[in-house]
Amino acid sequence: MEKNHFKRFARRYVQLLAAVLYNCNFKGFSTGKIWQGSSKGFCVPGLNCYSCPGAVAACPLGSLQTALLSSKYKFPYYVLGTFLLLGLFLGRFICGFLCPFGFLQELLHKIPTPKLKKSKITRILSYLKYGVLLIFVIAIPLIALAPGFCKYLCPAGTLEAGIPLVLLQEKLRALTGALFTWKVAVLIVILLACVFCYRSFCRFLCPLGAIYSFFNPVSFFGIKVDQTKCIHCDACVRHCKMDVKKVCDRECIQCGECISHCPVNAIHFGVSSQGRADGENTKKSATARKKARIILRVVLIVLAIALLVTGLNDNGFQDLKNKAIRICYECMGIG
C-alpha cells in the first residue's frame, strides 16, 4: 500500500519539495520582506519569482532578462552558463519535476471540469512560447530596457510577489496601477485556463520551457526509450497530455507518466551518455546521430564551464545576488 502510494505520488512529492525548497524563507510571508542571503546568487531551475517573500534563490528567467537589460555594460556570462548547465543536465525534466508553477497548474487541472484535449490546434499553439521567448525575454529587455516577460506576462511574479507584497506592504499599494491590474487579469486567465487545459501556461506561453526544450535531445538526465523493446504502438504519445509527437521531443516534460502506459516497459528514467532522442531507422544513421550528439554535448559542456568560470571571475554571482535581493517592481506590475 505504502509502496503503491509512493509510486503513484512520487513526482508530486518531488514537485512539492522543490516548491518548498525554493521558498523556504517562511518568515518573509509574514513580514513582507524578501530574503537577502547569499543563496540569492544561485538560480533555481524552475520558474519562481525572486521577489517572492519566501524565495531563497533567483529566478532563471528574471535573471536572464535583467542580465540582457544591462548586457551592453556587462556580458551575462554567469547567467548564460547557468542556463546551459541546467539545460544540458536536466532539460525539460525541470518542467516535469522542479517547477512550482507547473505543479500548481497540475493541481488546478485536478478540479473536476470538462477538459480540453490536445489536438492539432494545441500543437500549433505550442509554438507561441518561442515567440514569447523571442519578443518578451530577448527583444524587449534589449531594445526597450524592460524585463518584458516579468513586466507584462509572468503569472508566477504576480502570484508569488505582486499580490503578497502589495498585501503586506502598504507603501507598495500606493504604487499599483493599470499594469498591476493587467497582470492580475493575466494571472486569473492563466489559472482558469489551467483548470480546463492541462498545463496551458507551460504548453503555450512559458519561455523557460521553450529554452529548456532546445536541450531535450542532448540533456543527460530524463526519459529514455529502449529502441530494442519499443513496438511503436504510440500508447505513450496517446496517453501524454502534452503536445508531444514522440517521447523526448521538445514538448516532452519528462514527467514519466507514459512509463506506466508502455505495454513492453521500453520507457524509463535514466542517464544517457549518447542522447535520448531515439527512433532512427537504420543502424548507420543512428550511429551518425549519436556521434553528432556526443560532439554537441562535449562542446556544450566546455562552453557552459567556460561561461560559468568567466562569469564567476567577473563577479557574476555577486551581481545576480545584488539584483535578486531587491524587489523587482516590474515583476509585480509596478513601475
Added chain:
Amino acid sequence: MRRKGMIKAVCVALAAVMLAGGVTGCAGDKETKQTQESETSAATKQESTFAQEPESEAAKESSSEEEKKNRFPDRANATLKEGKVKVLEEGDVAPDFTATLADGSTFTLSEHDDDVVLLNFFATWCGPCMREMPAFEMLKADGLDGVAILCVDCMEEKKTVDALVKEKGYTFPIAYDEEGVIEEYYPTDGIPYTLVINKGVIARVYLGAMDAETQYKEYKGAIEECLAK
C-alpha cells in the same frame, strides 16, 4: 522498478539539497548579519569620522560649522538606532556620507546642508532606473540655484558605471557604491529609490519610477516646493 528507483534517488537528492540549502541559507543569513554588523560598525566609524571632522574644523574655522552641527544633532545616529538600519521616512534627518564620483571627485552630503539635494539609487540592470535617467540630465540642464543632484549606483563595479557614463554621456554626478556602504544608510527593498533632501532633512521619498518626462516633472515640482520654503 527502475523508474521507482530513479524517483527515489531524485527525492533523496532533493532532500539532501534542501538540507544543504537550509544550512547554506542559515549560514547565508549569518553571513548577511555579520556583513551588516561589520558594515554597521564601519558605518558607525565612518559616521564618527564625519562627526568629528566638523568638530575639529570648527575649532579652527568659523562658528558657522558649529551652528550647522547644532542644526543636525541626530545626524550621527540618523540611520543606526540600536544597531539596526532604519528605513527612512519623510521628516527624517538624511544620513551623511561621502561618495566617490565617476569623474574622480567626491560628494559629501553635509557640504550641501543649505541646498536641496536630489539623491537617487539606481543600477544599470534596472529598467525603470535607466528609463528615468534623462530626467536627472534635464534637471541639471535647468541649472537651478541651491540644487544638487547625485545618483548612486547600487553595488555594481566601477567599470560598469564608467561604461554607462561613457555610452550615455551623462554629466550629472554619478557615484560608485561597490560595497553598498551608502545604501546601508539608505535601506530600500527596491530601486529606483529617490529622495528629495531639503536642508539635510528628507522632504520626499519615491519608490519606482515612470518615464523620464514624468519623473522630471515630479522631481522638479518637489524641488521647487522645497526651494520655496
